[in-house]
Amino acid sequence: MKKLTLLAITLMISSLSYGQFFTLGPKIGFSSSKLKLSDNIDAIKEKDAQLGFHAGLFTRFSLGGFYVQPxxxxxxVDGQVQINEGGSSPSNQIVDLEYNKLDVPVMFGTTFLKIFRLQAGPTASLLxxxxxxxxxxxVKEDVKSSYKDATLGYQLGFGVDISRLVIDLKWEGNLSSFGDDLSLFGQTFQTDQRNRLLTLSVGFKLIN
Known part of the structure; x- marks a missing residue:
């Protein structure tokens, strides 16, 4: 029993010391995403930005005023496009697109004035x-085959740490298209597709 108590105290002290340069915790947030069609052909047009959400875990390794945050x-995330139907009585069909992904951003940043942070880094996404x-x-249709299974992008942003709270505001873009054609309800459109996101998230340091 004494050995277990001693071990528990040792682990607690180690965790407190470790927390000076390592932290771990959950993170949740919302995003505003807009689907960008670089080949914005007449038959299909991009529409307004849509709201989405994200949730998961973050870690941070700090050394001096610099850190890495995987x-x-x-x-x-959602996107929205408008299909312009031809013919003598044209009709415009709005299509809502929903993408579920596993995102793994790795942010490199610096801390200033003790609580503020600037950061940037790559992000890998698995659709x-x-x-x-x-x-x-x-009608709802599975369109996963229109997109790449994995893509690489980048993020940059600003952060604030208030006690155990971690607040991040980041902008995300694609380094390449995540789809070169889009098949919707029997029609295929040849157009380069990229997503632009503005995200706001809040995390909590379990180790501080």
Whole structure:
């Protein structure tokens, strides 16, 4: 019993010391995402930004005023496009797109004035699912085959640490397209697709 108590005290002291340069905790947040079509052809147009969410874990390794912050996040983002139907009585169909991904950003940053942070780094994304829903018929279709399974992007942003709270505001872009064509309800559109995100997240340091 004494040995177990001594071991527990040793682990607690080690954790407190370790927390000076390592932290770990959960993270949740929201995003505003906009699907960008670089080949914005007449048949299909990009629409307004949509709201999404993310949740997962973050870690941070600090040394002096610099740090590395890897994260693992389940991310759900939306996009919206308008299909312009031709013919004598044209109709415009709005399609809502939902993407579920596993995102792994690795942020490199610096701390100033003790609580503020500047950061930037790459992010890898693994596509888990992609669905499209028509505004006209209400039909939902699996469109995952239209997209790459994995993509690489980048993030940059600003952060604030308040006691155990970690607040991050980041902008994310793609280094390459995540889809070169899009098949929706029997139609295929050749267009380069990229996603632009503005994310706001809050984390909690379990180790501080």
């Amino acid at each position: 994260e693992a996040l389940f991310t759900s 888990l699912s992609a669905d499209a829903k028509s505004s006209l018929s209400g």
